């Protein structure tokens with residue numbers, strides 16, 4: 001990264017150096033093989049667990065580090081995107097799914113699941129999206145019916161990260177048919193009868209990330225696997241969304257910064273009309289514009305990370321930074337690929353992979369349109385209030 005980041009202390013920089021070595025030495029050498037096979041080997045999670053990089057926020061009594069400072073996760077994500085493999089979704093495991101257990105789980109549930117998640121022996125996923133319900137999550141059809149001390153879960157989920165390699169999934173399901181937001185969260189474990197995996201979906205990018213269908217055919221889930229109040233699942237999902245958006249913005253900035261750096265190097269070396277591509281005023285201006293926008297967006301994101309650490313990040317600001325970072329990432333990828341010429345269209349050049357990997361950022365963790373809805377409504381521009 002070219003600019004000094006004001007939010008990091010010396011201990012963060014030491015941590016970053018160690019993390020960089022981990023991603024360069026353990027993850028990067030496997031990345032091409034994982035992309036070819038379409039999923040990350042389970043061992044990758046165990047390697048990260050050995051280094052103490054999983055669920056760092058968890059208390060020491062479960063095997064965690066007890067460090068809830070978001071900056072450490074930010075560093076891990078940045079180093080993974082830049083030096084490791086974007087499709088290795090350890091952040092989803094650690095910070096997107098793990099907190100459902102850590103923050104909503106009973107002591108018994110935490111004892112049961114957290115230690116293996118921290119070691120990387122158990123891999124986590126979260127299953128909200130359905131074939132007919134994505135942005136409009138409250139319209140989901142997966143149902144859970146109570147039968148004594150068990151819940152019977154039936155339905156289908158799709159686009160689920162870690163879908164094939166995952167062991168434990170937080171599954172959202174309708175518990176109160178007549179109430180739109182009447183959802184519950186259920187912990188479904190590998191091997192439960194009626195729980196099956198469907199296809200590993202073929203994506204245009206992020207080929208090492210396993211994104212799959214999941215099916216629940218009358219899966220009997222014990223009451224001990226319900227997280228929190230079985231009618232408050234929708235509220236829980238929204239409670240965790242701000243952090244998910246901050247994470248998504250972190251990844252967008254890291255991949256955009258990486259694209260910028262490799263492009264700067266490329267245009268210094270590649271020549272046309274007797275001079276380096278970088279010597280053309282067009283290249284210089286494009287790079288100057290991107291540099292300025294990247295610095296501004298990174299500064300905004302870093303400021304929000306500190307707000308998040310202080311427990312003060314609003315859902316609106318989380319939506320703003322997710323929108324800003326993912327849209328900027330898309331523009332930067334396009335400009336950087338253009339500056340590479342046809343080389344940029346070739347898989348062997350990293351910019352081609354960054355370009356296709358980046359396309360999802362404007363869709364998952366809430367689409368750009370949904371982010372605009374959240375921000376717009378916070379301004380009082382809500383059709384229900386204005387008409």
Ligand SMILES: Cc1cc2nc3c(=O)[nH]c(=O)nc-3n(C[C@H](O)[C@H](O)[C@H](O)COP(=O)(O)OP(=O)(O)OC[C@H]3O[C@@H](n4cnc5c(N)ncnc54)[C@H](O)[C@@H]3O)c2cc1C
Pocket residue numbers: 125126127128129132133134135136158159160161162203206209211360363364365366367368369370373
């Ligand atoms: C690689 C990958 C990993 C994923 N991982 C997970 C995961 O682990 N768990 C999980 O549950 N899901 C996951 N998803 C799913 C993802 O979060 C959803 O696909 C996303 O939320 C969008 O939902 P959708 O595809 O149904 O689009 P839709 O909701 O059908 O939207 C289609 C289009 O309509 C627009 N639109 C919708 N509503 C409005 C509105 N009110 N106003 C204006 N425009 C609107 C959208 O912005 C979009 O452009 C993943 C997806 C991918 C591709």
